[in-house]
Amino acid sequence: MPYEVGVVLGLAAGTAAAVLIVALASRRRVEAQTILLVATASAALLPYVLPKMHDRFFFPADILTVAFAFARPRKWPIAALCQLGSILAYMTFLGVSVRGSLFAILPMSIAVGLLALCLIEADDPEQEAGAADAGMASGRATGAA
Numbered sequence: 001m002p003y004e005v006g007v008v009l010g011l012a013a014g015t016a017a018a019v020l021i022v023a024l025a026s027r028r029r030v031e032a033q034t035i036l037l038v039a040t041a042s043a044a045l046l047p048y049v050l051p052k053m054h055d056r057f058f059f060p061a062d063i064l065t066v067a068f069a070f071a072r073p074r075k076w077p078i079a080a081l082c083q084l085g086s087i088l089a090y091m092t093f094l095g096v097s098v099r100g101s102l103f104a105i106l107p108m109s110i111a112v113g114l115l116a117l118c119l120i121e122a123d124d125p126e127q128e129a130g131a132a133d134a135g136m137a138s139g140r141a142t143g144a145a
Helices: 003-027 032-049 055-071 073-094 105-120 125-141
Strands: none
Touching: 003 032, 003 105, 032 055, 032 105, 055 073, 055 105, 073 105
């Protein structure tokens, strides 16, 4: 495939991803956690699909995934995978491994996929907290610690 065709296809994928993010975000209530989720998904998904993106374009995603994990504690695996992907990608520049950037694609792909799923699913943080509270209440009711 010629280089120019790949660039055009990448730009089309980036445009489609941006439209999808906006469409999915518009279905949600405007809250602080929704804004953080949309910002995090945008910062991770767009550099992932756009052409000519380098490792440094994931810096905002690295920071936002950690902030998102603090806001939604069950989402820590996303932050951990994003950090792992970044560390593996930067290992080449630190002189540790030449193939580190090749292995970075797997954790980063999983992190981006999980962020996309978070954006797609219609769950609310209140429901997540309510389910945890209900589990704790049922544990108290049965006498479990």
